[in-house]
Amino acid sequence: MSISRRNFLKVGLSSMAFFTLETTTPSWIARSAQAIGTGDCLSEDRILVIIQLAGGNDGLNTIIPVTDAAYHAARPTLGINAVDAITMDGLNSMHPALQPLADRYQDGRFAVVQNVGYVNPNLSHFTSMEYFERGYVPGEVQQIPGWASRVYDNACGCTIPDESLFYLGSGVPRIPQTMARGDCYTPPAVRDPDNYQLNADTDEALRIATIHALNDATVAPLSELEFVQRSANTMEASIADIATANATPQIVPAGSYTSDSLGRGLRLASQVIRAGFKTRIFYVTLGGFDTHANQIINDRPTERGNHPRLLGLLAQNVESFLQEMELSGNLDRTLVMTFSEFGRRVAQNASLGTDHGAANSLMMWGGSVAGGIYGGQPDLTDLQRGNLKHQIDFRTVYSYVIEEWLGCDASAVFGNTVYNDIIQPELPQIPVIEFPSRVRPAAWNAYR
């Protein structure tokens, strides 16, 4: 369980600023130096699970403004009526496919932040995804490491607590931009925990030891070879940990998780947490939200079609995960947050779908979540090219989570200037998380 220390000792020092050479020196370097050694960041047992809804989730058909006539006018076929949806606050209802999560809302542990986006929204999947994952917006200096990587690199100054396995469960063995290309840590990428081990038909111990040794050889810093070896070192250090986690029995009944990337990822995240690892940030993906066509099936708009199916998968797997956290006594220290690269066009298109849009809602669940709908009601009559205008910069929400939940300095992640000018005035609007017993960090209090 010494993955971070091992990596740091082996390759971390020589690879400092490995990828940041590719970009202008960010303004927050000086700030991050001050953050080193505060001893607060990530020091509590809080867990953040990030769920990417890849392709652009249709937020308006997820958290539905059922009372808004403009919504029904724009979506005569796609629109969902109040009678078919699950009532939330009188103005909004959740899609019936989210039924497994309905009790969480009743319990006050399901929060929604509406109108989340950024200035000059880009309707390209990949450009917009880069903004959300690396945590910058149009007109600012491009960031290379993901925002979660920067939590580790800058807010913690690479002083990652021992055992802070930074784990990813995903359908492919890759690392999302959100947690990629950090200076101080290359997280493991696990596709299939059952096969996350090295095999050899003969001379197994000897061959595996040789493979590890070959990847420990002296290497030039900042080289592609070093990147390969760093990754191989992560592999070596994480194999036993993943095996330990994978041996942790599932609490919820068989079939509670689905076999897609989301179900497998959340199942493994639960195992890692319940095995006692001090992992802080998880990231899992559910794809397929690019619903240009056949988002619904005409005669069964709430039951069939791609979007109800995906929301059903989301709800089933998140609820299974929350139940395991609850049954194991981990729910209060767990926060689940969704994001998507954009919402979708307010008006439906001609093929029972919606094209790329802009501002969107973002959902959170967990034992410390102060449930409710935040961020104001989307205005469907004041659109930009048919898309919702954003009211809240997505980094406002991220900052809130970084500060309030992870206990880190968000300005070290997003830049001091950005933090003060854009994020800080918006922060008090979204008290999504309750902290009955926690003393807020001084840096946070200064902004209240």
Added chain:
Amino acid sequence: MPLLDPHPGPLTEAEAAHLARRAGFGATPSEITALTGAGVAGAVSSFIDYNPIDPAIDNQIDALPDTGDNVLIKNPETKRALQGWWLYRLRHTSSPFQEQLTLFLHDMVTTEWDKISQDLGDRVNPGNDGTNEDQFCGPADLDGVDEPLPPDDTRGDRWTARLVKEQNTLYRENAHGSYTEFLKLITRNVAMLFYLDNKDNRASGQQENYSREIMELFSMGVGNYSEQDVVELAKVFTGETVDDACARNFPLLYEWDGTIHSAGSKLVLGTTIPFSATPGQETDQAIDLVMSTVTNSGITPAHATLPAASIFLSWRMLTWFLSESIPMDDPAVEELATVFSSVSGNGYAYDVRETLRTLFESQLFYDPQYRNIMYKHPVDYTMMAMRNLGLEDTLYASRIPSRLNDMGMDILDPSDVNGWDNGGSWVYSGALIARFNYSNTLSTSSIATNAWCDSLIPAHVANQTDNAGIIEFFRSHLIQDTLRAEHVTELTNFLAAIDAGAGSQTAKYRRKVRGCLHTMMAVPEYQLK
């Protein structure tokens, strides 16, 4: 053209090996020697002047005995079978550059198997989605009456296999020529019409999926068009659809449907495209505009003078064949875009083969700073070893595709519309485990058609204690560059440890050869090309 000035030649062995790794899937030591004697133009020509429609491999596949995975790849009806069909070609082709180009296009102008098969499966199976709309009919159903096919859960996969094979063949046979003409073909490709939904793009309400991605990912790059251009181009593309009516034809053929084509003129990239009732005329004109428009977007200085598509596509070619980290404003991009947008000796612009000939013959391409700095993708990782060593894993459908998937490359079914992430994303921890476990599989003689561990290094069988010779054999076939001294020491110690253990000399020799192959493919240098 200082960067693209021709390399005076001849190629050194290191330069020839570099060309073979990038333009193909590597070369054996004797092939490398031949390349060094062929002159630069001759060496490059040996890769890129292939015959685009060569029945040899198809004939070879047809002639395979009906055993094992052969049955699957001769008549592919599932994703794994069709992947096996391609992997057989990758292993056996005499035109490896054609396959690298096919992979390049599959990565850039991609479709995902799962979306097509899901869509088809829903539509051809009444009961799957509770609706009788949009059902397709069988080929025998020519009586003019729409009637549903009986439910069949394999139909979606079978039809997807046919569509995706057709698309893969389109890439393969047209990759070398005019990219503009290729774009016109892929726009009317049925798999693409399904994947990016243009089959559902109608005058009554256009849908923007294809119009956005053709500009963003297949030609110009983001930032060179407006949202209004996306809307207008979508109108142009209305009518390019799929014939799925039972009565008219075998289902799933491309069709121009003038009744859903948007009326009126369209303003695309600042140019008015007048309405045309001639099938596809507006589409062809719009694609010519997409390829030729100088946008002056300011993204790079070259955007002031060169068509945006020439810059974006040259950059994509360079990131596939030269360096993944080359920035779009690199002078090499502008030089290559100048070549790409000019009319070639074949009489047309956007000539992919001639543009890449210029690159592969250039001093830039052989600059040592670009050597062994690209991350091998999983197809490189597996095929370079098999082709250079003369090995063959014959489980083309039932093993190799799932192992490639473990490595992160489910060919024919990439993660999203942007293909694969490429670069360093190929070597994250889980992917390395999958690579090293496959090299273990490959080192096990029972999977190969030849009893390789006895015959692979015949010169050394007589001297089974020549450990340095074993290491040198795999170095010269797999690494083809200097092996670091620490690596030589580790491998030497590894082989010595086997010698020191129990077993007959012949048995230990086999274990040494197998173990050396397994571990050599885990050397960091072998992950690069």
